[in-house]
Amino acid sequence: MLTAAQLAKASCPPNKAYIRLVDTAGLFIEISRTRARWYVRFQKNGKQSRTSIGVYPQMSLAEARTQCYRFLGGLASNQYPVGSTAKPSIIKAHITEREMFQTIARKWLNKSKPGWGPVHADRYERMLERDVIPRIGTTHISAIKTVDLSGVVDAISARGVRETGKRCIRMIETIFKWAGTEGHEINCSTAGLITRLGAPKAEEHFPAITDPAELGEFLRAVKHYHGSPVIRALIELQFMIPCRPSELRLATWDDFNLEAMEFTIPSSRLKRTVANKAAGDAHIIPLSRQAAEILKTLPRFVSDPSVFPSSKRGRPISDNGARTAIISLGWGERQSMHGSRAVFRTLGEEVLKLDQALLEITLHHRLADQLRGAYRRVSRLDDRRAMMQAWSDMLDCLRTGQDYSHLVQK
Missing domain, CATH: 3.30.160.390 (Integrase, DNA-binding domain)
Structure with a gap:
């Protein structure tokens, strides 16, 4: 051959x-x-x-x-x-086009979409239409060889997007497996294609400050931010409520109960599969006294339920708002909104000596095997309430330069 x-x-x-x-x-x-x-x-x-x-x-x-x-x-x-x-x-x-790769791939995509979230579905559709179909779309699926796929992978590798290349290889492999169940003959393997993407780069994380003194400097800079007070409040609350940035930024007033001092994130806004979003429970994060005070300073609009509305009424503020503010303060390379979760997880355990399981529950992480069963995400709410208050108290101490040793858990 x-x-x-x-x-x-x-x-x-x-x-x-x-x-x-x-x-x-x-x-x-x-x-x-x-x-x-x-x-x-x-x-x-x-x-x-x-x-x-x-x-x-x-x-x-x-x-x-x-x-x-x-x-x-x-x-x-x-x-x-x-x-x-x-x-x-x-x-x-x-001749019918049913044996073409593009016909089979699009059929697979349409069958898979109902179980995916919109972002995931859009990512795979763009990858298929941009990177794969233009090169092998009209080829008979049984005529595709590994060398044909090498051209697809090489083009992605040339753009320097290794993760996209890995996803694309997995997607093609899945399409081939599905096509086989539909009765199509497959004479191709994706084995070895990942080597064409080159060596992986060092893993990159969201910038996060894990030095207490440096974190105090950052918090003081945020406190003196002279831009939008809504953006300043969003940044401050992100460090007191360590959820994912979109979960806070898209919050409505119905999500906050200032009497019970709780922030409830609906299942639909949590990082879950489509099925789990529909059937899963909401996630509750207790509010500290400081967080509640900031929320009370924010204006409410009858026509807009958003806690953090943009200048265009009816829409929440964009994710660029807080990012741009942090960059303007000179901290863009050292701290990000999502990095606030790493700050909470690292300093919470290493400095305040907080319970590891409670930290993971608050971050809405999957618990490790040795912790699963002993805790539930909605359990020990009182313990987590005390933990979030201690965390906000420490942030205040760092910002004002006061001693926080009395907050360390024994």
Whole structure:
């Protein structure tokens, strides 16, 4: 069976009129000193014949295989007479596209979407339409070889987006497995493709300050931020309520109970699968006295339920608002909104000596095996209430330069 690399190196020696390279399913190519042409060998009514389907390199190996399968399919259904010289354009008009990779991949995508969130679905659809289908979309799925996928992966690697490449390889592998269950023949493996993405870079984390003194400097800078008071409140609350930034930024007043001193994040806004968003419980984070005081300073609008509304009424503030404010204060490379969770997790355990399980529950993390069963996310609410108050008290001490040793858990 031919490979694209063999084909690129092939040439006709001076002492021959042409050379013939054989591929699969009757497909072969004749290379002379002036041209290279694809042919399909077939047999009908006991007679063997051949027909030309295109010229190389205008028609690649993958495309030639696709045209070969189309021609043979049309021949089997008596659409082409013996000796037919039907061109690819005619073949395309007669053969169904159900065997094309793009048809099968889009069918898989449409069947998978109902179980995905909108962001996840959009990511995979863009990846399929941008990176994969333009290269192998019209190829017969059984004619796709690993070398054809190498071109897909190499193009992604050239953009320097290794994680996208890994996702793309996993997606193609999943499509092939699903296509196999639909009765399609698969003659390709994704094994080894990940090596074409190069060595992984060092893992990058969201910037987070884990030095108490430096955190105090940052909190003082935020307190003296002269921009939007809504953005300042959002940043301050993000450090007192260590949820994911979008869970706080998109909050409505119905999510806060200032009498019970609780912030309830609906399941639909939590980081979960679509099924778990629909069936899961809400997540409760106790509010400290300082957090409640900040919330009471924020204006409420009858026409807008958002706690952090943008200048365009009816919409919450964008995620760029707080990020831009932190950058303008000169802390963009050292602290991020999402990094506030790492600050809480690290300093909470290392400085305040807080209960590891309570920290994980508050962050809405999956508990480790040794902790699961002993705790529930909604349990020990009183303990977590005391913990969040101690955390906010420590933030106040760091901001004002006071001693916080009395807050350390014994």
